[in-house]
Amino acid sequence: MIQKCPQCGAVLPADDSCQHRFDQCMALEFENPTVFGAVHHLTVACYMLQHNGYSRDVWLEARNMVAQFVHDGVMPAEMRRRGRSRLDSGHRTWSMSKGAKLAEFAAIVWSRTIADIRLDNPEIYCHDVTQWAMSILSDTEWLPK
Ligand SMILES: [Zn+2]
Numbered sequence: 001m002i003q004k005c006p007q008c009g010a011v012l013p014a015d016d017s018c019q020h021r022f023d024q025c026m027a028l029e030f031e032n033p034t035v036f037g038a039v040h041h042l043t044v045a046c047y048m049l050q051h052n053g054y055s056r057d058v059w060l061e062a063r064n065m066v067a068q069f070v071h072d073g074v075m076p077a078e079m080r081r082r083g084r085s086r087l088d089s090g091h092r093t094w095s096m097s098k099g100a101k102l103a104e105f106a107a108i109v110w111s112r113t114i115a116d117i118r119l120d121n122p123e124i125y126c127h128d129v130t131q132w133a134m135s136i137l138s139d140t141e142w143l144p145k
C-alpha cells in the first residue's frame with residue numbers, strides 16, 4: 001500500500017509519512033548538529049513551505065530566506081543579525097501559521113519532496129536537502145517575491 005501526501009505529493013508507504021520523515025531528519029540533525037545539522041535552516045523551511053505551514057506573508061518571507069541561503073550563500077548567523085529572527089525557531093513569539101494561507105499553494109507542482117532526502121550519511125543528506133531547497137525555489141518562481 002502506498003499513499004500520496006495531500007500537500008507536497010510525496011508518495012510513501014502507508015506506514016510512513018512526511019511528518020515521520022521530518023521527525024527522522026530532526027533527530028539526525030539534533031544528534032549531529034555540526035554535520036547533519038549543517039542544513040537545519042533549510043530542512044525546517046523546506047518542510048514548512050511544502051506543507052503550507054506558514055501564513056501567506058511568512059511563507060513568502062521564508063521562501064525569500066531560502067533563496068538568500070541557497071543563491072547568495074548567506075549563513076544562518078548572518079540572517080539572524082539582519083533581524084530576520086522571527087523565522088528563527090528560538091524566537092517564535094508570534095504565530096507564524098495564523099492568518100490567510102498562500103492562495104496559490106494548490107497550484108504548485110513540487111519536483112522534489114522530503115521523500116527524496118536520503119539519510120545515508122551527512123554528505124548525501126546535506127546534498128539532498130540543498131537540492132530540495134533549490135527545487136522549491138524553481139518550482140515557485142512564478143509566485144510573487
Ligand atoms: Zn508531504
